[in-house]
Amino acid sequence: MTQRLLGAARVFASHYQIVVCDDPFRPLGSEENWDAEKTKQGFAGVPAFRMINTEADLNDHWVELVSSDLPPSSEEWQRITCVHFHSGSGRIHVMSVIDHHPALSAEVECGDYAVYAAAQNLGIDQSSLGETAKLSDTEIAERRDIEWYRLFLVPGKPEFEGRLVDR
Numbered sequence: 001m002t003q004r005l006l007g008a009a010r011v012f013a014s015h016y017q018i019v020v021c022d023d024p025f026r027p028l029g030s031e032e033n034w035d036a037e038k039t040k041q042g043f044a045g046v047p048a049f050r051m052i053n054t055e056a057d058l059n060d061h062w063v064e065l066v067s068s069d070l071p072p073s074s075e076e077w078q079r080i081t082c083v084h085f086h087s088g089s090g091r092i093h094v095m096s097v098i099d100h101h102p103a104l105s106a107e108v109e110c111g112d113y114a115v116y117a118a119a120q121n122l123g124i125d126q127s128s129l130g131e132t133a134k135l136s137d138t139e140i141a142e143r144r145d146i147e148w149y150r151l152f153l154v155p156g157k158p159e160f161e162g163r164l165v166d167r
Contacts, residue, residue, distance in 0.1 A: 001070040006153070007094070007104035010137050013059040014098040020115055020151065022048040022087045024095060024102050041162040042079075043117075047086035051097065052117045056125035056147040062140050065094055065104060068152045071164075077118040080165040082158050085115045092153065114158035121147045 011018055026049050034051070038044040044051045054061060072080055085092070090110045093102035124146050126135070135143070 001068060003066045003068045003152075006065040006067055006092070006106035006108075008062065008064040008141065009094070009103035010140055011061050011063045011094060011103045012096045012098075013054040013061055014096045016054045016059060017051040017097055018054060018061070018063060018117070018149065019093075019095050019097055019099075020050045020052065020083070020085055020117075021093050021095070022085075022089050022091060024093050024099070042081040042166075043083045043161070047084045047112070048088065050083045050085055050115065052081055052083065054119075054147065054149075055123040056128070057123075058125040058127050060125065060140065062143070062148040063094055063103070064150045065092070065106060066150060066152055067108070068154050071114065071116050071154055072118040072150070072152050074165045077120060077165055078122055078167055079119040079163065081117045081119075081163050083115050083117070083161055084157050085113045085153070087111065087113070094151065108153065109155075111155070112157045114154045114156060116152040116154065116164070118150045118152060119147065121145060123147065
């Protein structure tokens, strides 16, 4: 598998969701927002603006964005959620629903992609571990014992959207 890091950042996943979008200022229609079915599948939105749900109560996650020629290995991740993503602008942004500026952005070819949101340590954060110290970005980037994400950006529309792995 060939992977290239496009960016990494701390994301405050307000309302338990990470946004992957083409335009951070795009308005969200009510029919695009969360409902029972979308909650069950693990994501909401439309291809140009996706919201992927998270678990840990502090909503403070390290997120890495990689371009890849293959999806992530199902054996290596606790949860993998796949969504169709479309970039009409040649950009991809990762952020919180309350951010005014994306936590990370990258240039990509215009077109369709599968985004595989691979997660580890679901529901585990500093609070659940009894920790109270504020972590710097460098410190949270190094922690692999709390909830964190790697978003795999794979060219082409996915054959299936939703939770591929959930253990």
